[in-house]
Amino acid sequence: MRVMLIVNPFATATSPAGRDALVNTLSAHFPVDVEHTTHRGHAGELGARAVADNYDAVIVHGGDGSVNETVNGLLGPPWRSAPTRLPALAVIPGGSANVFARTLGIDPDPLQATRQIIDLLDHGSHRRVGLGHSADRWFLFNAGMGIDAIIVHAMEDKRHAGKAATPARYLRTTIASFLRNARDTKTFTVTAAGHDPVEDTRFAFISNTSPWTYLGRREIRINPATGFGTRLGVFAATSTGVLRNLPLATRLVAGRTPKARHLFRDDDVAWVAFAAPEALDVQMDGDYIGAFTDIRFDHRSDVLDVVAPAGEPTVNR
Known part of the structure; x- marks a missing residue:
């Protein structure tokens, strides 16, 4: 078995000693080529190389952003046919949220997850999952326009200023951003397959699975019936008022x-489109991707082979 391990040494929950321990644990079971990311987009470049070099599996040790980059490198842009042979993807959590790994049922502790991944690879425990995508980029678990993208943008600014992306800082940033933007008058229109347009939307989320995210150990499920076996979930609100959103x-x-009353939600739609009179922030998998006036999200089933337990469990610790 040929395995590439992609490590983000700057991920929130990684350390040199921890990385050495998991590399040693993996190497004791099968040969591993270790690659450390050095710049934004590097994990995507390594994912593409893993396909070209016929690796059997790619293990990512990092946060959701590193996993997203790797997947986009493995699959290539959505408008292009995916390679006929792809490495299986495994994730060893290393970020602050690790939504994708936890939703797959991977242990949040990196060393426990390493042993779990080894056992799953030994037993050939793989699953095929569907993904969401825009015109040129895949996402694993969520995307959004409005307040969540504003929060992600603010957190990226804090990280660039040298501040760690801790759960407490994320919560403080979320509250501050919501209060600061409660009276923002910018709106957009959300159109989902099979539904009339929802105008005057203030913020909207797209889910590829559930939970949408985690607040510490607590699952936050905005589209409870959405999963890797369904299509997309949409959650759109026409108010940012604190009193209306607190309940x-x-x-x-x-x-x-x-x-x-101000919420539109559907847990299984084929596509969702956002249209705004002025460019608004958009995020995918917790990564700020820019400001857009128009963006559409579609779904493709059974597109990615992941190393994970059978079924659709979540680890909630």
Whole structure:
């Protein structure tokens, strides 16, 4: 078995000693070619090389951004036919949220996850999952326009300033961004397959699976019935008012089905399009990708082979 290990040495929850320990653990079971990312987009370049060099598996040790880059490198742009032979993807969590790995049922502890991945590879435990995509980029678990993209943008600015992306800082940034933008008048239109357009939308999320994210150990499920076996989930709100959204946020934190008069939600649609009169922030998998006036999200089933337990469990610790 040919295995490439892609390591992001700058990921939030990694350390030199931890990386050495997991490399040693993996190398004791099969030969591993270790590649450290050095710049933005490098994981994508390594993913593409893994396909060209016929690796059997690619293991990513990093956060959701590194996994997203790797997947885009493995598959190439959505408008192009994917390679006929792809390495299986495995993830050893190394970021602050690790949404994709946790949703697959991978242990959040890197060393425990390493042993789990070895066992899954030994037993050939793979799953095919569907992905969401825009015209030129794949996403694994979520995308959005509006407040979540504003929060992601703010967190990236903090990381560039040398501040760690801790759960506490993310929560503070979320609250501050929501309060700061509560009276923002910018809106856009959300159109989902089979539905009338939702005008005057203030923020909207697209899900490829559930949970949408985690608040520490707590799962936040904005589209509870969306999963890797369904199409996309859409969650669009026409208000950023604190009083109107506080009950909705309370339901989400409590694990109850999200409901509100200003909320449009569908857990299984073929596509979703956003259209805005002026460019608004957009994020994919927790990565700020820029400001857009028009962007469409589609779904493609059974596109990626992942190393994971059978079924669709989540690890909630």
